[in-house]
Amino acid sequence: MPLGEVVRDKSDSRYCGVETEFNDDMPQLLALNINGGFDFVVSPLMDPSYRPSLMVAGNNGAGVPPFAGSDLVLSPSQWSSHVVGKISSWIDLDSEDEILRKDSEIALKEEIAWACHLSLQACLLPTPKGASCANYARCVNQILQNLTNMQLWLRIPLEKSDNDAMNGNSDHLSGGQVDSWETWNSFRLLCEHHSQLSIALDVLSSLPSSNSIGRWFGESVRAAIIHTSSFLTNARGYPCLSKRHQKLLSVFFNHSIQAVVSGKPEHSLPTGSSELAVNHIDGLQRHPLRPYLDYVAYLYQRMDPLPEQERFELGYRDFLQSPLQPLMDNLEAQTYETFEKDSAKYIQYQRAVSKALMDRVPDEEASMITTVLMVVGAGRGPLVRASLQAAEETGRKLRVYAVEKNPNAIVTLHSLVKLEGWENMVTIVSCDMRCWDAPEKADILVSELLGSFGDNELSPECLDGAQRFLKPDGISIPSSYTSFIQPVTTSKLYNDVKSHKDLVHFETAYVVKLHRVARLAPSQPVFTFTHPEYSITRSNQRYMKLQFEMPNDTGSALVHGFAGYFDATLYKDVHLGIEPSTATPNMFSWFPIFFPLRTPVQVPPGSPLEFHIWRCCGSTKVWYEWCVTSPSSSPIHNSNGRSYWVGL
């Protein structure tokens, strides 16, 4: 029974599982737990007393491993929808004891093979027992090579000792201190980031610092196993979670992570409570963990419904897209339509134009002076409309030129002007702004040629061409824009890029609605462009070296790449942007940009991350090159724009 019908995504986090002991009567085990309200069980498939070596000795090699019933005891859909296989927890593939090690290897392979035979969606792998997990990872890696659909969830306790956080030094980990992320990282590196290897986090009663927990949001966490011992008791005697646990669970839900309740009931409900009364009336045995499930469901249901914009963007979450090339290509009607729905963007432009008009023309001259405003890159006309509305709002007279190089958009512009009766005010110019011979000079030049990284759709080059027809004291809207960048953990995007199995995709920047990411340090400004720009040494080439410091209590983290944003000053205090700390509310025209790294870089605590990025300009294209030089050096990505460039 799903946790609730909150208006959210139809994600896996609606389902809640329960961890069980081994039971050789699988149908009974399933019935008890499903009737008890859980959606699936995480159950051992094999009798825990089984050891392959004993079996061989005892049965002359002819024995059958003691699985929980035959595959026929449940229907195929019951197996696949309601059972996650729990691999025997005695398994220790890095044990000093050779017999145990060999037994472990045989049992692991048998259990996974059986789980595959049953078409289970996932198996829970036991937590690595010691600091070294090379042989465990080797065996899992072998299995992963031939695994078709099943996910392997490596069980990792969510723990990191605080002293280490204070010291900010990974060397202290050797002194008996723990950071379970290190275990996970070592395991997944050994398995080469395999996309079917993911994590089930054991949520314990005490939680590490928020920064340290934040790392997991960029990792492939599939399940959160919440122990009954992590629950507190509320005033009425019922289980509840601390505020920090509650917050954590809502982030898990938001990341499609499934909850699994584990452990023995630790709360004896008050006698006479309605729960017990219900049990009595039904004559049914209520599931002993039901109060825990009810509490998890309560947390799920109490989450706010997703705002309309986020619901619209659901399908784009962590989905890599190639950035637009509006200069080299002609945008399609659909793309213009999406832009035009973004009223937040046009409201900001209208405010900026209004302010510029009022600064340009004093009130007393408003009826005498006609301001010349040119929209360069007018598309299908929304900035023309916003400018005319600004003129009306401020009582200023306006003559507008709408310059657009896309002949298809020009068709729509003509019909718009006719439809709105703007013929006396608006002149349409079908031309590339870089070579238009304007009949007069403009007071105000309005453009929106911005990409997710500000300058990546070649606004600087286009506006350099257009400023010829701006009066010397004329205003450009935007007057400037700055790109921003920050390091991120995002194993999903890294694996998606990697799946192309080529260099080109690792040297391409993508537009992507970031969701399952850990933002490891605050973003920093990268390149700024100002318009108009009359300096004789003007160049649109740029280079920036940045140092990022992760908070000390984060622990180590893996950087899969860099998330980029922009912020534009349209005019004076009117800005527009997507940099997370200052983003324009409710604006959806731009998703962030993502610059991947060919090999993810591990950053130890206290160690700065040094990043370099270049904006390079050639006669026919503009491109970025980027690299990391500390704590270790990456190759320089996209040398000479060999993989990714923007056409001039």
Ligand SMILES: C[S@@+](CC[C@H](N)C(=O)[O-])C[C@H]1O[C@@H](n2cnc3c(N)ncnc32)[C@H](O)[C@@H]1O
């Ligand atoms: C991002 S769109 C914005 C369109 C419109 N202003 C809006 O807000 O919906 C940029 C527009 O600029 C046009 N454009 C890009 N470079 C141009 C150039 N050099 N000369 C004229 N138009 C250009 C593109 O064809 C496209 O229509």
